[in-house]
Amino acid sequence: MRIEQLEYLAAVTQHGSLRRASEKLHLSQPALSEALTKLERELRVTLLDRRRSGALISREGRELLPYMSDVLSAVDRLRRAAGDQRPDARVIRLGTVHTATSTLLAPAVGTFQVRHPGTTVEVLTLSQAQIDEGLAEGTLDLGLVDVLDADDPPVGLDGVDLLHGRPVAVLPATHPLAARAQVSVEELRLERFVTMRAGHVMHRYVQRTFGRELPPVAHSTDGAEMGKALVAEGIGVTVLPDYAVLGDPLHRIGAITSRPIAGDRTFLTLQLRQRRSLQQPLPVRELQAVLAARARECRAQDAKASAAS
Template sequence: MRIEQLSYLAAVTRHGSLRRASEQLHVSQPALSEAIRKLEQELGVTLLDRHRSGARISPAGQELLQPIVDVLESVDRLKAAAGHQATTRRLLRIGTVNAGTASLVLPAVRAFQTANCATVVEVRNLQQDEIHVCLAEGTLDLGLVNLLDGDDVPPDLEATPLLVGRPAAVLPAGHPLTAGASVSVDELRAERFVAMRSGYLMHRFAHRLFGADLPTRWHSTDGAEMGKMMVAEGIGLTVLPDYSVLGDPLERAGLIVTRPLLGDTTVITMAALHRRQTRLPPAIVEVLGHLRERARHALPDRAAA
């Protein structure tokens, strides 16, 4: 067993195919595939399920992935301790729902990179279920999601609450409903409504809010960022966590505003998820610290305790 074989398997898992992994590692695809086959023969398990569409880690490979990652991290620490100048650049992979991108993720990444210029950070906008799967598979290191009252996270993941807020109506500046202190469900129902697509938490909340009597003029989109832009352009109104709008560039520019929902007491929490581990890698600990710090300073009245 060689360290290169372990790093090859981790790369295929991370990039989703032998071809993309070989391109990133600058190793020929046949050589990469053969190295992993020899590792499978030595361990006596099938590590990759190979299909025409690409290679995906097998269930047996998933069970071994964390020990493999631990070995690779230990090798990196050993090289660093020995002053090895060729230590491979680290990759930190963050998945986020759109609601956390502008207010938390990007400022935290900027702060992290100030002190970790050699670490490559990959940020992916994903739906919540995709974040759960990628964290479980080891293809993400950290994920930011929104949680409604009563929502549970998978037992193999651990959540760090960051922001606590309420669903709010998002309106274009100058809209007649901005004259009121709050917006009722009936008022929203009478407007063109921009909903998040199925799979997003706010899609689920919109159906809970409206019940069986949905707005007759209903648009849908992927993620909070596009939803806010559609509101700013006058395409319709939407409902988002208040913390995803406050401090947003469109809100700071005076193009969109929020109003609380009349009579609604729902609480939404933005949380950072990671796999349960005895010891978190230092990079994840550092990014979590930046996320908490950003939440406390950017939106102090909505930061989680």
């Protein structure tokens, strides 16, 4: 009996069928089926009901699941304990919508690197939906997402608020609207627009704010970083959380600027997410603490700037 055979059966249970489990595991369906057949022979019990419409876990398989879950939990604890003892072997996978990357994420990773020089942080640019899915499935350790009007995290995930802000119009510094103290939704409708793709919270915000009257010429992209780059190149204007713009390199050098949206009362939050009731390895907990500390620094800097103005 191999541990991965138990993990395969757990995947079939989680995803509902042999086919979907093979897709999520990036394993061919015949190979997955063969591995589970060998497990059936060893245990002398039928674990899957194989039908023309697909293979599902059997009654006997469901009865054995609690015991298999105990084994997998024990193995997971062992692996994580080993990870705590060997931080040099640890890879932390963090999904982000790339908001506040230069002001929060990059400095935090730099600080973390000094403390854990042998630990790799793999940063993946994903949509919020992909991040939540990756956290739920265990393919991601942490996620940085934007939250619209205090949306609750999905079932099974916990969220820690890092930054709070408001949506702002992001413009090339030389754009005529940059001369205004604020811009209206009606003015933005007349502009070439860069929107986030479906799955990003700012896509939902734009759909809610503009309704059916979207700008006539619109481009779409993944992540705030590319959105700001397109704005800087004069491709169009966009809407992002203010904490994604203020302090950004393109903002500091004067390539882009931002303006409040007239009459808008929407609140946005940058949230750090993880799986609920999961004992994270020490390096992951340390990265969480570094991100939270950097967020406190950002909030203090914003408060100081507001007081000075």
